[in-house]
Amino acid sequence: MRWVDHKSFFGLDRRRRRAALRLNERRREASDGEPPSLAAALRQLRVRAMAAYTTDGVAEFIERARAVAELAQAFGEIATGRALLRIVAEVASRPQEDWRDWLDERMGELADDGRAPNA
Numbered sequence: 001m002r003w004v005d006h007k008s009f010f011g012l013d014r015r016r017r018r019a020a021l022r023l024n025e026r027r028r029e030a031s032d033g034e035p036p037s038l039a040a041a042l043r044q045l046r047v048r049a050m051a052a053y054t055t056d057g058v059a060e061f062i063e064r065a066r067a068v069a070e071l072a073q074a075f076g077e078i079a080t081g082r083a084l085l086r087i088v089a090e091v092a093s094r095p096q097e098d099w100r101d102w103l104d105e106r107m108g109e110l111a112d113d114g115r116a117p118n119a
Helices: 039-051 054-073 078-093 100-112
Strands: 001-004 010-011
Touching: 010 054, 010 100, 039 054, 039 078, 039 100, 054 078
Parallel strands: none
Antiparallel strands: 001 010
């Protein structure tokens, strides 16, 4: 399992492996690597939640939260993935609101419930 953390995409790498770089390859450095631990990804997501007071901040949080939910499910933490998807559904229903306090409570509950492993 590989992880991509790039300005245009964040999440599990779905590309197929190629034998070598193509002729005229434009990528100069690899954006993929080993995925972070689930606890680290949840901490990063909690930091993203602090910017969820603008529509752009909410959109970035939603994108990251979906990727972290996918990561949680890949690690076998199904309950954490589902909880994150429920949070995403709630936030996506009203993207123009300031979600910082609500998200801080929900993210704290995820960490406190023991659903995310400590790292």
